[in-house]
Amino acid sequence: MIGNGILKGLTETARNFFGSYVSKDRLTTVQYPEQKIPQIEASRNFPFLVYDGADWDAGMRCVACQICEKECPPKCIFIEKSKDKKPDAVGKAQFYPARFDIDISVCMSCQICVEVCPFDAIKMDVEFDLPTDNRFSGLLLDRHKLAKSNDYYHQIHPTEASAVDAALAEERAKTAAKAAAAPPVAAAAAKPAAPATAATATSAAPQPAAASTPKPAEGDAK
Amino acid sequence: MMTATFLILAAIAVAGSATAMSLRNAVHCVLALTAGFLGLAGLYLYLGAQFVGLTQVMVYVGAVAILAVFAIMMTHHPGEPEERFSRLWLSGFIIAAAVFLTLARAITLAFVASPASTTQAAAPSVTAQQIGDTLLSRYVLPLEIIGLLLTAALIGAVIIAMDPKDDPSHTEEEATQ
Amino acid sequence: MIALMNSGAFSAENLDQIFVLAKHALLARTPGMLQPLASAIISIVPLMIVFPLLFAITTILERKGLGRMQNRYGPNRVGPFGLLQPAADGIKALIKEDVVPAAADQLVHFFAPVVFVAAAFLGYSVLPIGRNMVLVNLNAGVLFFFAVGSVVELSVFMAGWSSRSKYSLLGAMRAIAQMISYEVPLVLAAVPAIMAAGSLSTVDIVEAQAGYTGIFPHWFLFTPWGIVGFGLFLIAATAESNRSPFDLPEGESEIIAGYFIEYSGFKFALFFLAEYLGMFATSALGITLFLGGWSAPLSFLSFIPSWIWFFTKLLALIFFFIWIRGTLPRLRMDQLMGFAWKFILPMALLNVFVTGLWRFLPAGPLNSIRWAVCAAVLAAPCIVLSQSLKQKKKLLLRTYHFAE
């Protein structure tokens, strides 16, 4: 019969229309600000810097190796190395980023920085509600805004976080074992290394930094 | 007697037509022309011929104006400069003025004899039924001829304006030439 | 109004004529000399208020209706259940900056929406909204309506051409081609009702449909040619007002917004107002021609005032348009034109013939035979025509002949 396609269509939309008043489960819309769809674990938005322990500055895993800065396709990461060193997640004395900016208006959340980071220092956040009143500085997140604790990381990506922690713990154990297996060599190496650094150090601050770095290293090893 | 509405409508009609003939841009001319046609339709309604006034609006403003505009769109050649008047424009105006003067002279002479008629003939109310009845009683032959003529014009215009490229019978001839 | 108050007789008759009595009460107060002008203004002003209000209500009805048809809510943020959404849209349209393209033709660009809205409003002067509630009882009312309707195409062209942009010109050309090719069937679909009522005046047409046999009204819809005529009229009306399956000119997905692409702010809202007013006007004419204008659908319901029936039928038709918009996909340009010239026009011509046949076949007891004959005469060609519309020929291999 001609036009039965149209009639079928009309009955379908009529059933939707009247059905929506009868049974509420037909309506699938989520009223966003009030209700929210539960976060899928693998979702990602903009990167953040992970730090262990309580102090975000000292515990930051990032060692400013700038691989992510080089790898980032839209070039939205900007890192300035620090002059001195601090122990990283594994306890080895490393540089740390004095300045670490990500321009999230440029970032396309492609997660390449996470993949290339050898120190698991940068991970993808799921926070998407980021309205700011200022278009430029509001969207340029500096080190402080980017730093988030490891247990927040556990909160948003539990499986991935636990895998990363397991790898880190294993690595810490390996370095501790290495440090324990070769303490005499390390001590000898440490003595000549210390005067060498004292001689070559130009700026006034090397003495305390140099002094502070060896001590925590032994502490961790025990 | 020259009532205000008659003057206004006549002014719209003549002004619209005059601007239609004098503007540089062809599309503006057609838009001014529609204003002239609307003024004319108002005149018909003022004179009591309601059916004719509405037909005028429907046929001219609705169809002929759009037709003219489509024709302008299709033949608009952006390259050439758009001078308005042909070379012998002065003689054209003189002839038109001469025609108008003779007509006006003839009209005024014809009416100088009869005084301004005070007896205002009541506007004969023409209903669509009356027009329909006379159309199908006294004028049934012209009605059929008009129907035939319109169909012929419709098909003729399409055949004339058809582009030789899409006309299948044409392409074989050109191919064989 | 006071005359009305102390009469106190709020019988059905008074309620039905409430606006007419109010107008007379107001007119009685105005000085003699101003009487004609005042009566015109008193009739026009409510029209100019009621139908834009109906436009506001329809925008919200449309968006919520479409939403519900697609299993979602539709606007529910502004006001309770989103009922203030039209106010929000209106304010937004007023506040938005009115950008006029530099290359645009200022005068024509400005006048296009004015002509469009004027033509849309003019159409309402001949439509009977209630018992003796028609603005102007023209003898050739329907002809006036179609004459004003044809002015709309010109304003569409003015809008499209004056914005000097390819998309708007393309949209305008598509819109005009569609409007012209669907105006012929629209007029032909209205002809049967005029033939049956024997007059072009809308009031006479409504009178011809008054009266009930038993409880059923004598609407023109309940005749074979009436059903087909009303169907064709609705299809042509949807196409005439560029809506739903025929909204090619403003196909958002293809050419952005058709002829009103270079309009913003209030002029853009004017175009929408005019388009919806055009839709209301054509569906109101459809009600007058086929659904008995303001008469009640069942005899015992005629105590309800006439203008309430008119607006309920209008809302029913508006919901039908929304329902069609929520269901049918958009037609391609060639399908649209083919459908108009190969199916709607022949059916409309046949319908006019069948109305003549209906008139001269014997009524009374042999009514069922008359019904059967007319229905058969209409149904057979309809099926044959629709079969021919189905694309039988296989589509040829697409050969790209570049700009030769």
Place this chain on the structure above:
Amino acid sequence: MNPLEACLLVSALLFAVGLAGALTRRNAILVLIGIELMLNAANLNFIAFWRYGPHPEALTGVLFTIFSIAVAAAEAAVGLALILVAYRHFRTTNLDRMNHLKG
């Protein structure tokens, strides 16, 4: 000033404007529009004579105008079609350049 006389003068003026347009304009379509105007002026005469003539109930003026409008519409359609074909051949609507009769 007899109203009939006024109508005749207005239609004479319209006729003159149409004639001026037809004679002087360069664009073929505007010449056709000038001719349309002259036709309309004639229609106005018919209606004027019907309205102020001796017996308006005969409706001759009105019917003649209706037929004249129909013919004018047909003529406009065919005229524009001819202009299109001429444009396709001459590549211009400028009448002064359509002066050679080569086929």
